[in-house]
Amino acid sequence: MSTEQTTASHxxxxxxxxxxxxxxxxxxxxxxxxxxxxxxxxxAAGSVEMDVRPGGAWRATMVTPDGGQFPLTGSYLEVAENRRLVTGMNIPGRSEPAAMVMELDEQDDQHTQIVLHQTCDTAEERDMAEQGSTMLLDSLSTFLTARARD
Known part of the structure; x- marks a missing residue:
């Protein structure tokens, strides 16, 4: 896996x-x-449910490094298979879901550029979301590398 990552914050x-x-x-x-x-x-094992279609719901209970757990829920706002996924996450106290855009651009038959983009309400929310997304990309890279070896 390439560990090359660029980050832009605006x-x-x-x-x-x-x-x-x-x-x-x-x-x-x-x-x-x-x-x-x-x-x-x-x-958490058995906690992930996904109905990957526009308007479909998703849920997962995430496990923190210290063993804590927190539930996440949301819906899929846009689905273009193998190209673009816009996911809405329900956030307590917010009237609209926080939307994260994932775009895939296949460079050739073995390399794909992934772009994650999110607009947040505050700098603190942005920093937390960016940190979480970076961790997701790190874990995804590790997972895909292990699968390629199997």
Whole structure:
């Protein structure tokens, strides 16, 4: 996996770009298949549910490094298989879900550029979301590398 990552932060938004050593379809499945997602994203076993279609719901209970757990819920706002996924996350106290955009651009049959973008309400929210997204990309890279060796 390539560890090359670029980060751009503007106002309360961030964009992370990374090149993965996997075809777009493999990256897409890792991100949208509940079983695979649970393996790499730090979710509690059996807690991930995904209805990957516009308006479909998702939920997961994430496990922190210290063993704590917190539930996440949301919906899929836009789905373009193997290319673009816009995910809304429900945040307490917020009237609209926080939207994260994931875009895949297959460079060739073995390399895919992934771009994550999110606009937040505050600098603190942006920093936390960017940190979480960076951790997701690190875990996804590790997962895809291990799968390629199997």
């Amino acid at each position: 106002g309360f938004a961030y964009t992370l770009t990374r090149t993965l050593d996997a075809p777009a379809a493999t990256v897409w499945r890792a991100w949208t298949d509940a079983e695979q997602y649970a393996q790499w994203a730090g979710a």
